[in-house]
Amino acid sequence: MKLNFFERIFILSPFRSLVQRHLEARQLFDLGGLTAGKTVLEVGCGPGGGIDLIYDFFGATAVDAFDMDPEMVARIRQRKSYRKPTTHLWTGNVRQIPVASNRYDAVFNFGVIHHVVDWRAAVAEVFRVLKPGGRFFCEEILKHYITHPVWGRLMKHPQNDRFDRAAFVSALKHSGFDVRRIREMANLYLWVIADKPGE
Numbered sequence: 001m002k003l004n005f006f007e008r009i010f011i012l013s014p015f016r017s018l019v020q021r022h023l024e025a026r027q028l029f030d031l032g033g034l035t036a037g038k039t040v041l042e043v044g045c046g047p048g049g050g051i052d053l054i055y056d057f058f059g060a061t062a063v064d065a066f067d068m069d070p071e072m073v074a075r076i077r078q079r080k081s082y083r084k085p086t087t088h089l090w091t092g093n094v095r096q097i098p099v100a101s102n103r104y105d106a107v108f109n110f111g112v113i114h115h116v117v118d119w120r121a122a123v124a125e126v127f128r129v130l131k132p133g134g135r136f137f138c139e140e141i142l143k144h145y146i147t148h149p150v151w152g153r154l155m156k157h158p159q160n161d162r163f164d165r166a167a168f169v170s171a172l173k174h175s176g177f178d179v180r181r182i183r184e185m186a187n188l189y190l191w192v193i194a195d196k197p198g199e
């Protein structure tokens with residue numbers, strides 16, 4: 001689902017970059033460590049702050065990234081990280097990632113899967129594209145936020161069948177993930193590290 005006016009302003013703001021760098025990336029690093037020398041995918045990359053972090057903070061060697069909104073993808077083409085020959089970018093849907101199975105060492109999700117109506121299919125698709133032994137770095141927004149009478153109305157999200165922590169962890173396990181570490185903030189935000197079992 002595309003962002004509404006309010007969420008779009010937030011995602012494109014310098015405040016969003018600060019939150020992503022100083023809160024979200026740090027939580028994921030604390031829980032999941034670095035991706036030094038790895039080939040990484042970011043799903044729903046928005047305007048591209050995550051791509052810079054995956055290189056500069058997590059140490060990845062190559063980053064593929066996509067977003068369903070062509071305007072977001074166009075913004076990234078102006079960023080420094082896009083000029084690296086190791087960055088590949090496209091417009092696409094996390095429900096159907098156009099790459100072979102077992103392709104990536106790690107996948108990052110900064111708050112995208114709660115935008116997907118069939119979010120369990122998105123989780124399964126992330127599992128498919130990870131290599132055996134690969135790691136999913138996941139930051140998500142919980143049902144309590146989405147259905148909140150104030151916060152929930154500021155942004156446009158699918159409302160039916162949203163997930164709380166238990167439902168999200170259950171979907172990860174159902175797809176085959178080993179859930180390694182979980183951190184939750186105020187029943188609003190969730191950070192999860194989940195691994196695809198090795199061969």
Ligand SMILES: C[S@@+](CC[C@H](N)C(=O)[O-])C[C@H]1O[C@@H](n2cnc3c(N)ncnc32)[C@H](O)[C@@H]1O
Pocket residue numbers: 001002003011016020043044045046047048049050066067068069072092093094095109110111112115116
């Ligand atoms: C809350 S924004 C987060 C953007 C970016 N990850 C960040 O943290 O700044 C959610 C993003 O997911 C994208 N999106 C929503 N549904 C998607 C889908 N099914 N497949 C790919 N991207 C999607 C939106 O276009 C938007 O850029």
